[in-house]
Structure formats: C-alpha cells, structure tokens
Amino acid sequence: MTNTLQTPGVAQARPELAASAARPPRWRRALSQPKTLAGRVILAAVLVLFALLFLYPFAWLLAASLKPRGEVFDNALIPKTFTPGNYAEVWNQLPLLNWMFNSVAIALLAATTVAVMSSVVAFGFAYFRFPGRGLLFGLVLATMMLPGAVTMIPIYLIWKETGLLGTWxxxxxxxxxxxxxxIFLQRQFFLGVPRELFEAxxxxxCSAWGLFWxxxxxxxxxxxxxxxLFEFQASWNNLQAALIYLNAGxxxxxxxxxxxAYAMTKYSPSAGGQGDYQYVMVASLLVTLPMLIIFAFGQRYFVEGVATQGRKG
Known part of the structure; x- marks a missing residue:
C-alpha cells in the first residue's frame, strides 16, 4: 500500500527549534529587558545621557534667545539677565511672519505633491505587470546615486528658460x-497589500484609478x-534651493x-551690524515650532508606519 502521509515539517517534529528560531537573540533580550536593578539603572542612565546630548543645543538656543546682546555667546544655560522683550522686538526687526508663511506654504505644496505623485508611480510599479518593469524601476532607483551637484546647473537652466526664477x-x-x-518606500508598502483586494x-x-484611490x-x-513628514522637513530646511531661486527677490x-541666513549677515559687525544676534536666536527658535506641531500630529502615523514595515520584514 502506498503511504500517503506527508512527512511532518520541522516545526511539527521539533517544536523547540521553531520556538528558538522565533526567539530574539540573547544579547538583544539582555539589552532590551535587563533583569537586575543595576542593569535597569545603567540603561536608564545611558538613555538620559543621550537625551541630554540631543536636548542641549535646543536648551542653549532657548537660553540665548532670552539674553541681551552682550551675553548671547557666554554658553550659560541660565541667563544672567533675562530679556524676554526679545520675543516682542524680533517682529519689528525682521519680517519673520512673512518668512514663516512662505516656508509653510512651500513645504505644504512640496510635501503634498511629492507624496501624491510618488504614490501614483509606486502603485504602478507594485500592481501592474508589464515588460521591462524591473529595468525601469532599477533606473528610477539609480537616479538616487546622482549627486545633487551634478543636476544643480541643468535644473537651474531649465527653470531659467521657463521664466520662473524668483518665484516659489x-x-x-x-x-x-x-x-x-x-517611490521605493511606497512601492514596498503597496506590495504588502493583498492582491486579492484589487482583483475583487x-x-x-473598478477602474485602475479607482484601485489606487x-x-x-x-x-x-x-x-x-x-x-x-520627510518631505515637509526637507523642504522646510532647504536653504540651498531658496538661496539659488529666491536670493535675488x-x-x-x-x-x-x-x-x-540674511539676519546673520545683517547683524554681523563685519557687515555694519551691531551684533544683535539675540534676534537671530529668537527667530531660529520660533521657526522650529511648525516642525514640532507637524510631528506631534503625525507621530501616531509615523510609528504605525514603521511598525507595519517592520512586521512585513
């Protein structure tokens, strides 16, 4: 009689092997969950130390924004002379409100357009199957190897021909x-979506656009x-592009x-300024607020997205 029973798998024959394979390495368990009180204290001390290292520049900036002109660079985290009036005077010294509005508007436009268009292209690579798809996707990824300095001048000449220099x-x-x-990031996410949903x-x-939307x-x-979030931050901190396309405006x-950067030059004694760098510190502190607000609202999605990608392996 022919034996129709199948040979049991490794997990069925040796369940201890499957359990050990699913268990994280010993060194990782030791670092993540110290069992002794001394280990927990050392881990907490290391985390606090690194947190202080990251928070020190922000604390220094906050302290410098509350100092008078002669004490800005004394490196004291507690000002000898508190000058909260800097936060009121900075609006008279600099068009800070205009700068922040311009940055927010440009960052929103940049982040929205790149997120939508990258998602559309990524969905095409993830769902549709056509000849040369792998080669074309490889060419898209190969563009990341081009340094920005290589494409800077050609891109500038293109925008010059369009007559849009000096605009957003x-x-x-x-x-x-x-x-x-x-595109790569979104494609990896789309590949994890069950294809049966699209087939149904x-x-x-449903049309192709309906599948995506x-x-x-x-x-x-x-x-x-x-x-x-990534693109909003990149656009918000993009000094080079603004220096190239807006500096003449x-x-x-x-x-x-x-x-x-303009304020640093304006208040520099070598450029005829009086060294009022406290206003630069106030402006630098205030322009970080939109990023903090954006991250606070998007933190839940950020953590969820990272966890989802980690579960996919």
Whole structure:
C-alpha cells in the first residue's frame, strides 16, 4: 500500500527549534529587558545621557534667545539677565511672519505633491505587470546615486528658460515628478497589500484609478504620512534651493532658512551690524515650532508606519 502521509515539517517534529528560531537573540533580550536593578539603572542612565546630548543645543538656543546682546555667546544655560522683550522686538526687526508663511506654504505644496505623485508611480510599479518593469524601476532607483551637484546647473537652466526664477515654483515644482526614494518606500508598502483586494475590485468594474484611490491610498495612509513628514522637513530646511531661486527677490519673499541666513549677515559687525544676534536666536527658535506641531500630529502615523514595515520584514 502506498503511504500517503506527508512527512511532518520541522516545526511539527521539533517544536523547540521553531520556538528558538522565533526567539530574539540573547544579547538583544539582555539589552532590551535587563533583569537586575543595576542593569535597569545603567540603561536608564545611558538613555538620559543621550537625551541630554540631543536636548542641549535646543536648551542653549532657548537660553540665548532670552539674553541681551552682550551675553548671547557666554554658553550659560541660565541667563544672567533675562530679556524676554526679545520675543516682542524680533517682529519689528525682521519680517519673520512673512518668512514663516512662505516656508509653510512651500513645504505644504512640496510635501503634498511629492507624496501624491510618488504614490501614483509606486502603485504602478507594485500592481501592474508589464515588460521591462524591473529595468525601469532599477533606473528610477539609480537616479538616487546622482549627486545633487551634478543636476544643480541643468535644473537651474531649465527653470531659467521657463521664466520662473524668483518665484516659489522651482522650490516645489520638481516634486510633481515624484522622488525615487519615496517611490521605493511606497512601492514596498503597496506590495504588502493583498492582491486579492484589487482583483475583487476589478471584477466589480473598478477602474485602475479607482484601485489606487479607493483601495491603495486608504490602506497606505501611514506610509503616506511618513513621506509627507520627510518631505515637509526637507523642504522646510532647504536653504540651498531658496538661496539659488529666491536670493535675488525681496527680503519679504524669503523662506525661514534664507531669512535667518540674511539676519546673520545683517547683524554681523563685519557687515555694519551691531551684533544683535539675540534676534537671530529668537527667530531660529520660533521657526522650529511648525516642525514640532507637524510631528506631534503625525507621530501616531509615523510609528504605525514603521511598525507595519517592520512586521512585513
């Protein structure tokens, strides 16, 4: 008689092997969950030390913003002379409100366009199967190897021919074509979505755009928020692009990074200033607030997206 029973798997024959394979390494368990009181104290001390190292620049900036002109660079975390009036006077010294509005508007445009367009391209690579898909996706990823200095001049000449120099468009218009890194990130997320969902929608007559907008996008909100946060931060801190495309315009049209660089030059004694760097410190502190607010609202999606990607392995 032919034996039709199947040979049991490794997990069935040796359950202890499966349990040991699923268990994290011993050194990782020792670091993550110290059993002794001394180990927990040492771990807490190390975490507090690194937290203080990261918080020190922010504490120094906060202290410098509350000091008079002669004490800005004394490195004291507690000002000898508190000058809270710097926060009221900075609005008269610098067009800070205009700079922050410009930066917020440009960052929103840049983050929204790159998140949407990268998601569209990523969905095409993840769902549709066509000849040369792997080669084309490899070419997209290969663009990340090009240094920014290589494409800086050609991109500038393109925007010069369009007559859009001195406007906001060059600061966010390039995002209309997506980003290779964000396309890769979103594609990996879309590949984790069960294909049966799309096939069922196709049987119900859903179009290709409907598959993306009604199924893929709602399921990819965590990764979409991650892309939005990354690009918002990158656009908010982008001094180089603003220096190239906006430096010839009015001071009121500057972004926050370019405006702070302008303020450093304005108050420099070598440029005829009086060394009022306390206003630069106040401006630098205030321009960090939008990023803190954006991250506070998007933190839940950020953690959820990272956890989801980790579960996929």
């Amino acid at each position: 468009v060059p600061l966010w218009g390039m995002n209309l074509f997506g980003s290779a890194f964000y 929608a196709r049987l119900d007559g 009604r199924i893929a996008m709602p399921l990819s909100i965590p990764s979409f928020i991650i892309v939005f 009015s001071v009121d049209e500057f972004t926050a990074p370019l405006g702070i």
